[in-house]
Amino acid sequence: MEHATVATPFGRRPMSLAMMASQKAASAMPEGACVHKWKTFHLIREARERLGATDRGLSVLNALLSFHPETELAADGQLIVWPSNTQLAARANGMSPATLRRHLAVLVDCGLVIRRDSPNGKRFARKGRGGDVEQAYGFDLSPIVARAAEFEELAEEVAAEKRAYRLQRERLTLLRRDIVKLIEAGLNEGVPGDWSRMSEMYAAIVGRLPRSPSLSLLDDLCDALELLLNEVHEALENQLNSENMNANESHFERHIQNSNPQSQFESEYGARKNQEDSGNADETDNLHSLPKRELPLNLVLDACANWRDLAKGGEIRHWREFLGVCETARPMLGVSPSAWREACEVMGDKHAAITLAAIYQRADQINNAGGYLRSLTERARDDRFSVWPMIMALLRARLDAGRDRSRETTENGPQAEGLEVSAALKARMKT
Structure with a gap:
């Protein structure tokens, strides 16, 4: 009709x-x-x-x-x-x-x-x-x-939006749960990290969540939470990597300075290098007697006192701040980005940072810091380098310097400030 x-x-x-x-x-x-x-x-x-x-x-x-x-x-x-x-x-x-x-x-x-x-x-x-x-x-x-075809198309779009909304709600729930539990794990395990700042960031992001958020707002909140989760996960993963490196390390070895023949490092360990290469077990150091654990942060800072001067506020409280100083020290020493990247890949971020701090401590005695770091990286690649001997050498040098200053003071004069270490550590440094 x-x-x-x-x-x-x-x-x-x-x-x-x-x-x-x-x-x-x-x-x-x-x-x-x-x-x-x-x-x-x-x-x-x-x-x-x-x-x-x-x-x-x-x-x-x-x-x-x-x-x-x-x-x-x-x-x-x-x-x-x-x-x-x-x-x-x-x-x-x-x-x-x-x-x-x-x-x-x-x-x-x-x-x-x-x-x-x-x-x-x-x-x-x-x-x-x-x-x-x-x-x-x-x-x-x-x-x-x-309009039947139009209705079908609109219904499919609405169904797709509902699925996307449901998935984003699930993603939001998982991100919130993961962040809260990982931050709690970091605090309970005593992992170095700025956990208070991360907790405040989490509270600020979640505080923007209304009762009925839109899909676009869910996307923004999930992206922000994912960035925060990556930061939390990285802090925990760095701790795991450091523990795994300590557990898997089979032996420690004295280092050699190859880039500068007049370096004090080479003068201290050049003779030991010849003994190690000769394969004479009676004449080599007992490298297995070195501690099978990570270097404590305070010990490294005592050995590399100049490293604190580069930190913000002159204070380093945890390994994360210690590693952050590398971005300042690397260009000052003339170490190329490629050399630094290779050192981090071979030694790990923490050991590479300790090595760079030791080089910075003796910067006045090393002509080519970049070449020296590459040399140590190659030795580490062959499992012939450890950061323990470097730190022990720096500590022994500070002890020797402290004793020399003490002998120069008068009997009633002010005592020179020295480095206080335990008897066990002194015995380690003498081996």
């Missing part, structure tokens, strides 16, 4: 361009188009927010579809239903007349139905001699057939 291109509403209800566009789209639906009305209604329900429909409006649409006798809506069939407001309200779960009229207007504005008003505003159908409907006035359901 054909209708006029434009159907204006009865009474004081105004006409709009949106209503004209909806009628034009309905009249342009392809011939033979046919949709399952309840499946299409389900798609409309999923995409209701995109369409601008309300839940009460969908209740009215569900009631209108129930007045259509067929399960399928076909383009070449009768698509107009003409229930009275009383019948429609009854099928809409007893909706009040005023609420019914308001939500019928919403369905029209959304382009889900079209008003086909009679001259007097009544809804009815005129049948011919064979009982077929020749003319009907009421609500036209043809937009549901014409």
